[in-house]
Amino acid sequence: MRSRLVLGSASPARLATLRRAGIEPEVVVSGVEESGVSADEPAGLARALARLKAEAVAADVADAYVIGCDSVLDLDGTAHGKPRDVEEAVSRWRTMRGRSGVLRTGHCVIDVAADGSRQEVVEVAGTRVRFAALTDEEIEAYVATGEPLAVAGAFTVDGLGGPFVTGIEGDHHNVVGLSLPLLREMFTDLGVAWTDLWARFGRGQR
């Protein structure tokens, strides 16, 4: 068991997800420039960005587990991140309403030993998300809250957008930005039982 658990993401939703699951990570944000990265398809993009973020943070720590994640909404094979402005958010929702997309989140966990040697696990999870048939008025009201502008895919499932997702297929946490069951499996692959993380990195343990 390492002495530090580091979340390499500025996302409050990812931090809240870990906290609700009883884990209190340190947050270290990488300076990765996302716009310089491209990939043939959305899953590849999410995977590449998750690795870049985790590796940028892992370079500066030792005796630590580092978690990097990146999420995109896959609509018909095209990756959508945060909308640029109000117009794009409204236009996206007019396309999305009444249909579905796949939220793809890349996860990279790097086990950095005290001597700096590393073991890395990378996985991508996809969760199908079905969007409610919002009225034009609901779209305008939702975009006016500002929330869609701050998030990949222009929606949340755990915030104001909750009532606008009629259902999902897969892990809910993956939609929020960090799949807890996948993370449990990745830690198992690294030889760490998830429930042992509670004792070492649980809230109030540090």
Place this chain on the structure above:
Amino acid sequence: MRSRLVLGSASPARLATLRRAGIEPEVVVSGVEESGVSADEPAGLARALARLKAEAVAADVADAYVIGCDSVLDLDGTAHGKPRDVEEAVSRWRTMRGRSGVLRTGHCVIDVAADGSRQEVVEVAGTRVRFAALTDEEIEAYVATGEPLAVAGAFTVDGLGGPFVTGIEGDHHNVVGLSLPLLREMFTDLGVAWTDLWARFGRGQR
């Protein structure tokens, strides 16, 4: 639009679900005795209990929307509420691990006019929940946290149990205990646009 929005449930998870969706309800807990209610199948039980809870609260208010909910885990047609003790929680998890059940939540919304006349909508939503193949050690550690004893079905998806649910089919919020997309539809049936609730009952509006 009524002047009050009342959640007839003591569940902190239901309150948190509404709050994250931007709605701040009043909480009024009914004194319904659940053990006195029976039904032929889990969905019928969830429906009957949701109605009882909402009607008990609605009897004491006017000019209000009242929301009542009840959740059970349907495993092969049998309804499971909160486990009685540690032994039952461990035994349930040994049955549940690696397979799936359906979390059924009954929802009752009563629109109580200023003169006390009522309009009532009742719906049940089911979400399939797939449980991870926990080791015996993980089950013991999870039950030792006490969380499984406090919740219907002996698991949470939004708490410590998050990593132990590998995926769902349907609305996530329904598993937590209150389906936001279903509630949006029920309010639409009552002639109320969900986004209008933000202005009247949003956080900081009262």
